[in-house]
Amino acid sequence: MSMNQPHPQLLDAEPTPTPTQRRTRGFGSGSSPSPAAGDPSAAAAAAAAAPRRRGEREREREKERTKLRERHRRAITSRMLAGLRQHGNFPLPARADMNDVLAALARAAGWTVQPDGTTFRSSSQLLPLPPAHLPGVFHVASVETPTFTSVLNSYAIGTPLDSQASVLQTDDSLSPSSLDSVVVAEQSMKNEKYGNSDSVSSLNCLENDQLVRASAVLAGDYTRTPYIPVYASLPMGIINSHCQLMDAEGVRAELMHLKSLNVDGVVVDCWWGIVEAWTPHKYEWSGYRDLFGIIKEFKLKVQVVLSFHGSGESGSGGVLISLPKWVMEIAQENQDVFFTDREGRRNTECLSWGIDKERVLQGRTGIEVYFDFMRNFHMEFRNLTEEGLISAIEIGLGVSGELRYPSCPERMGWRYPGIGEFQCYDRYLQKNLRQAALSRGHLFWARGPDNAGYYNSRPHETGFFCDGGDYDSYYGRFFLNWYSQILIDHVDQVLSLATLAFDGVETVVKIPSIYWWYRTASHAAELTAGFYNPTNRDGYSPVFRMLKKHSIILKFVCYGPEFTIQESNETFADPEGLTWQVMNAAWDHGLSVSIESALPCLDGEMYSRILDTAKPRNDPDRHHVSFFAYRQLPPFLLQRDVCFSELGNFVRCMHGEATQIVEG
Numbered sequence: 001m002s003m004n005q006p007h008p009q010l011l012d013a014e015p016t017p018t019p020t021q022r023r024t025r026g027f028g029s030g031s032s033p034s035p036a037a038g039d040p041s042a043a044a045a046a047a048a049a050a051p052r053r054r055g056e057r058e059r060e061r062e063k064e065r066t067k068l069r070e071r072h073r074r075a076i077t078s079r080m081l082a083g084l085r086q087h088g089n090f091p092l093p094a095r096a097d098m099n100d101v102l103a104a105l106a107r108a109a110g111w112t113v114q115p116d117g118t119t120f121r122s123s124s125q126l127l128p129l130p131p132a133h134l135p136g137v138f139h140v141a142s143v144e145t146p147t148f149t150s151v152l153n154s155y156a157i158g159t160p161l162d163s164q165a166s167v168l169q170t171d172d173s174l175s176p177s178s179l180d181s182v183v184v185a186e187q188s189m190k191n192e193k194y195g196n197s198d199s200v201s202s203l204n205c206l207e208n209d210q211l212v213r214a215s216a217v218l219a220g221d222y223t224r225t226p227y228i229p230v231y232a233s234l235p236m237g238i239i240n241s242h243c244q245l246m247d248a249e250g251v252r253a254e255l256m257h258l259k260s261l262n263v264d265g266v267v268v269d270c271w272w273g274i275v276e277a278w279t280p281h282k283y284e285w286s287g288y289r290d291l292f293g294i295i296k297e298f299k300l301k302v303q304v305v306l307s308f309h310g311s312g313e314s315g316s317g318g319v320l321i322s323l324p325k326w327v328m329e330i331a332q333e334n335q336d337v338f339f340t341d342r343e344g345r346r347n348t349e350c351l352s353w354g355i356d357k358e359r360v361l362q363g364r365t366g367i368e369v370y371f372d373f374m375r376n377f378h379m380e381f382r383n384l385t386e387e388g389l390i391s392a393i394e395i396g397l398g399v400s401g402e403l404r405y406p407s408c409p410e411r412m413g414w415r416y417p418g419i420g421e422f423q424c425y426d427r428y429l430q431k432n433l434r435q436a437a438l439s440r441g442h443l444f445w446a447r448g449p450d451n452a453g454y455y456n457s458r459p460h461e462t463g464f465f466c467d468g469g470d471y472d473s474y475y476g477r478f479f480l481n482w483y484s485q486i487l488i489d490h491v492d493q494v495l496s497l498a499t500l501a502f503d504g505v506e507t508v509v510k511i512p513s514i515y516w517w518y519r520t521a522s523h524a525a526e527l528t529a530g531f532y533n534p535t536n537r538d539g540y541s542p543v544f545r546m547l548k549k550h551s552i553i554l555k556f557v558c559y560g561p562e563f564t565i566q567e568s569n570e571t572f573a574d575p576e577g578l579t580w581q582v583m584n585a586a587w588d589h590g591l592s593v594s595i596e597s598a599l600p601c602l603d604g605e606m607y608s609r610i611l612d613t614a615k616p617r618n619d620p621d622r623h624h625v626s627f628f629a630y631r632q633l634p635p636f637l638l639q640r641d642v643c644f645s646e647l648g649n650f651v652r653c654m655h656g657e658a659t660q661i662v663e664g
Contacts, residue, residue: 071572222653225615226622229264230651231303231629234291236269236311236321243274243287248294255298261648262655265301265391267629268292269401272308272373273323280326280362283376292381296389303508303629305394306377307401308370309350323348327361334360336427339406342448347406347423349399353490354428367493374501385505392553394508395498397491402512402557403543405487407528408455417516417571418456419465420528422448424483436482445475452528458570459517465524471534472522480532484539487530488546495550506553510596511543511582513557519572540582544589553626554586558595558613579613583623592626607650614654628654 081101084090090104103113113119234254238246245251258266268291275283295302311321322328331337331348337355338346355366364372374395384390399406407420414420424433425448437446451463451470459465470476491509498507514526526533533539547554558579586593595613614625 222611222615222656225656226624227656228614228625228654229301229627230654231265231267231301231627232258232263233267233269233630239271239274239287239291241274241277241321243277243284245287245290245294248290251291251294252297255295255300259298259300261651263300263651264627265303266295267303267305268295269305269307270377271311271321272306272396273310273321276324276373278325280364281372283373283380285377285380289380292384292389296384301391302384302389303392303394303627304377304390305401306374306396308373308396309399309401310348323351327351330361337361338426339423340426341412341421341423342425342452344425345412346426347399347409347412349406349409352426352428353486354426354432356490356493358428367497370494371497371501374498378501378503378505385502390505392506392508393498393502394510394555395494397494397509400512402510403487403491404512404514404529404531407530408525412455414455417525417573419453419459419462419517419524421455422452422483422528424448424486429486432486433479433482437478440478442475442478445478449476449479459520459522459524462524465520465522465527467521469522471524471527472536480527483527484530484532484542488543491543492546492549495547495552499550507550508553508555508594509547510555510557511540513575513578513582513598515575515578516571516573518574518578538581538585540585541589544586544591548589548591553592553594555594555596555629556582556586557598558610583613587621587623593623594625594627594629596629607646607653611650611653 077098081092081096084092084101084104090101090108092100092104099117103119106113106119111119111121234251238251240246255266268288270288275285275288277284292302307321310323327337328348331346335346337351337360338348339350339352340346351366353366355361357365357367359365361369377393378385381390394401397403399409405423407423408414408418424430430446433448434443434446437443449464449470452465453462459469460467462469464470464476471480495507495509512529514529514531517523517525521535523531523533523535523539526539531539531543544554556579583593595610597610610628614628616623
């Protein structure tokens with residue numbers, strides 16, 4: 001065989017490319033031409049590159065498998081920590097790791113654990129085991145060292161010494177991704193201060209320095225912090241469909257308990273479907289007038305919510321609140337006044353934003369109907385706003401009063417954590433979409449996505465929301481920009497008229513917390529709700545710029561720990577990450593921020609989370625929320641003996657009058 005003749009095995013290793021072979025796409029298409037047919041050197045290079053490509057693909061697959069294993073591990077750890085807090089009374093910090101768990105176990109068993117990890121038995125006396133009838137609850141017997149007794153007492157109130165003695169406090173305004181570096185820096189500072197000493201010197205250090213600083217942190221925990229008013233919502237059903245106050249004495253009893261807890265005021269829903277129920281322009285406020293009179297007796301303030309939506313479910317008292325009857329009669333002839341999904345199903349809880357400028361409501365547009373209602377309210381209760389009884393007015397801007405499309409309706413079969421569906425298929429929004437596509441010169445874009453899945457789909461199951469899906473294509477970006485701009489335009493128009501109607505009264509707008517699928521690239525659930533917030537785009541800043549123009553107080557829905565516990569590799573939920581983004585973006589735009597509890601607070605841990613959100617520790621700009629509101633019936637009204645003292649302590653902490661919240 002000649003030396004210049006190519007080896008036959010190399011010739012057979014890679015088939016000769018044909019002219020119709022698929023070329024490389026993207027930037028590589030011009031720099032990597034196909035090897036010429038019959039070129040032995042090119043065939044040899046291709047044969048050598050094939051194993052490398054296979055190896056690269058295998059490494060990428062292994063990386064994905066590693067990511068999934070890590071997510072699964074974190075989900076298991078989160079559930080374990082939650083169980084220890086709930087059932088074992090372990091005072092673990094909010095972002096505990098396994099070191100915190102081991103330290104808590106050692107302390108519960110009677111050992112001393114110092115900040116640098118040094119662990120030793122504090123006394124030669126053996127500690128008894130916990131009683132068998134109290135599983136998961138650890139009782140520590142008394143020991144000879146009084147210092148150790150005080151250490152255990154500090155743990156009994158649910159405040160870990162590691163967090164009490166920390167010089168570099170964790171900044172709650174930091175993003176979750178930056179917490180690791182803070183913890184590392186804090187640990188290094190602890191090691192420098194305490195070092196690796198023997199047991200006696202470590203105990204002296206704990207006695208003389210750590211306990212003193214721990215008590216100082218407790219004393220200054222919430223005392224001398226900003227005063228944050230606390231409001232509790234009154235239940236549905238106290239005003240019936242004829243706008244009559246149902247149980248005046250029951251309302252007085254509830255207000256008396258609220259007053260005893262020093263709650264600042266109450267939240268009252270004024271339903272459009274009750275006040276303007278039967279005839280256009282005929283408003284009935286008698287029940288609300290009686291209710292406000294009773295609230296005035298107790299010298300409580302009122303936050304009024306103008307609810308331009310239906311309740312969607314029966315409230316207490318069995319009242320199902322719908323849109324006004326005359327609106328429902330119009331809808332019998334023209335169902336396009338409602339939001340509509342791809343299958344043509346109508347959502348009757350609120351009016352479509354497509355009729356904001358369409359005179360389909362007996363000669364009025366949707367915006368004019370809202371303005372007439374707001375103006376009539378202000379004329380009816382102007383004296384109460386001037387007296388200061390009505391402290392703020394919240395404008396309902398969508399389903400549940402929240403600024404969002406009704407993308408996740410349970411009556412349509414949606415269940416958490418489904419991605420929801422786009423709600424833009426009524427005649428008026430479709431007309432608007434067609435005009436937007438024509439202005440771009442692409443009439444074939446005048447349609448909704450046909451591969452966005454269904455209410456209970458997962459992002460990876462769809463061609464639109466999956467990684468690298470159509471949401472980031474030219475058409476996808478056009479559609480999502482249009483869809484989110486409809487939301488912004490609706491709010492801008494309503495708030496422009498609200499400014500005229502209320503003449504200086506503080507106005508509130510509620511932003512939802514759509515945290516599921518937040519750790520995916522597309523943020524599918526937020527997209528269907530109208531917030532164009534994928535990982536490569538800030539979808540909340542355009543909304544907040546518009547709200548700042550109208551000097552609005554932003555109210556953000558805050559969920560409890562049971563939602564973070566359910567976080568798993570299937571839902572990619574991140575309530576804390578979303579809260580951090582929304583609140584910091586709002587503060588960056590100069591907005592006042594308040595928070596609202598979506599669930600009743602049932603234990604100290606939940607109260608502590610709310611306090612950490614309301615009063616971020618070590619925020620360099622000293623941000624804090626303007627007020628806090630319960631959106632459901634406060635639990636102390638149902639379980640006064642269990643929750644009364646704990647809620648009272650929480651209110652004192654919000655007012656800056658107490659030192660701590662005891663975690664349950």
